[in-house]
Amino acid sequence: MGQDDLYQEAAATYGSALERLARAYEADPDKRRDLSQDIQLALWRSFEGFDGRCSLRTWIYRVAHNTATSHIIRQRRAKAQTMVSLEELENLPDHPSGGLGADQRHSLDRLLALIQQLKPLDRQVILSYLEGLDAASIGEITGISPGNAATKIHRIKNILARKFHEGGRHGE
Amino acid sequence: MENKLPDDLKNVWQNQTVEANQMSLDELRRKAGKFQKRIRNRNLREYAASAFAVAAFGYYIWRFPPLRLGSGLMIAATLYMVYQLHTRGAAKTVPAALGMGTCRDFHRRELEQQRDLLRDIWKWYLLPCVPGLLAFLAVPVMYLAPGKWLGVVPLILLCAVFFYGIASLNQRAARRLQRQIDELDTP
Numbered sequence: 001m002g003q004d005d006l007y008q009e010a011a012a013t014y015g016s017a018l019e020r021l022a023r024a025y026e027a028d029p030d031k032r033r034d035l036s037q038d039i040q041l042a043l044w045r046s047f048e049g050f051d052g053r054c055s056l057r058t059w060i061y062r063v064a065h066n067t068a069t070s071h072i073i074r075q076r077r078a079k080a081q082t083m084v085s086l087e088e089l090e091n092l093p094d095h096p097s098g099g100l101g102a103d104q105r106h107s108l109d110r111l112l113a114l115i116q117q118l119k120p121l122d123r124q125v126i127l128s129y130l131e132g133l134d135a136a137s138i139g140e141i142t143g144i145s146p147g148n149a150a151t152k153i154h155r156i157k158n159i160l161a162r163k164f165h166e167g168g169r170h171g172e
Numbered sequence: 173m174e175n176k177l178p179d180d181l182k183n184v185w186q187n188q189t190v191e192a193n194q195m196s197l198d199e200l201r202r203k204a205g206k207f208q209k210r211i212r213n214r215n216l217r218e219y220a221a222s223a224f225a226v227a228a229f230g231y232y233i234w235r236f237p238p239l240r241l242g243s244g245l246m247i248a249a250t251l252y253m254v255y256q257l258h259t260r261g262a263a264k265t266v267p268a269a270l271g272m273g274t275c276r277d278f279h280r281r282e283l284e285q286q287r288d289l290l291r292d293i294w295k296w297y298l299l300p301c302v303p304g305l306l307a308f309l310a311v312p313v314m315y316l317a318p319g320k321w322l323g324v325v326p327l328i329l330l331c332a333v334f335f336y337g338i339a340s341l342n343q344r345a346a347r348r349l350q351r352q353i354d355e356l357d358t359p
Contacts, residue, residue: 004197007200011194015192019190019193020188023190037193037203041203042270044200044204046267046270059271062270062274065275066270066278073282107181108184108185108188121275121276124275129182130181130186131186132182140274141274142276143274144276164181
């Protein structure tokens with residue numbers, strides 16, 4: 001398959017996932033559109049060197065996360081934002097708001113707000129988990145061991161359950 | 173409900189409405205062309221600024237003989253900095269590298285590149301200017317006030333403080349990046 005064919009397959013199969021990924025890395029709509037286009041351009045250019053050593057899915061997610069990570073590193077330099085690890089996120093105070101059952105739109109906003117605070121590696125893990133990838137695939141994309149990925153996923157589940165359950169109780 | 177939450181959140185995440193933003197192959201080619209042009213223009217601007225500096229110091233060499241040594245050293249420093257910028261810029265990531273390695277390796281490489289650039293700034297940006305600057309400072313003493321070397325000391329100190337300040341700020345930023353690199357290696 002050539003560069004153009006690979007790109008078209010990637011866009012058809014993972015287009016929505018890539019848009020969600022861009023959304024998790026950039027809150028500003030205009031910058032998000034730019035980031036999304038940068039990801040597509042990076043993907044298309046990268047396919048020139050795709051050698052099949054890893055699956056197409058792994059390649060696509062690596063390129064997308066790496067492009068988005070470079071984007072937030074540049075943004076951070078400009079805005080001096082601080083990012084937190086999963087451990088630090090666990091200890092951050094929760095803001096009273098509705099739980100998951102209350103309003104899906106609101107849940108999504110809260111979820112995005114949580115993700116956008118995370119450091120790149122933890123952000124990559126949580127996004128891969130939300131996209132339905134297993135620990136082995138997450139390890140292949142991010143470079144952490146599958147065991148470490150499984151531990152992080154377990155922690156993510158607990159954080160999400162706690163944050164949203166507590167949010168629900170606050171909102172009651 | 174608590175146990176179901178993460179799965180429900182997965183559904184919320186995957187079923188969110190996203191705007192279609194897919195680029196056609198023609199648009200991609202146009203954007204790739206623009207991208208290359210932007211890089212080329214940026215390089216041209218850097219080379220033009222360096223050429224201007226070389227021309228200005230070259231004029232000094234021709235017009236003001238006492239400034240020959242300082243100007244010659246400044247030209248050498250400028251050419252060395254251009255070479256460093258060129259080689260360090262050439263080490264930029266090739267497109268396929270984005271997919272070949274894992275995200276952690278890629279992130280580490282990016283941080284290491286930035287750290288090295290900041291940590292070594294005194295070597296490739298500040299230090300090369302010092303001989304030329306000292307030669308310039310020596311001129312007034314040699315030609316206008318022979319033997320009064322002490323008069324130039326405050327200026328040298330001022331330059332030293334300025335250079336030290338720049339180097340320290342960059343070292344601090346490099347240490348911050350090193351901490352981020354160390355964090356990546358922590359399981």
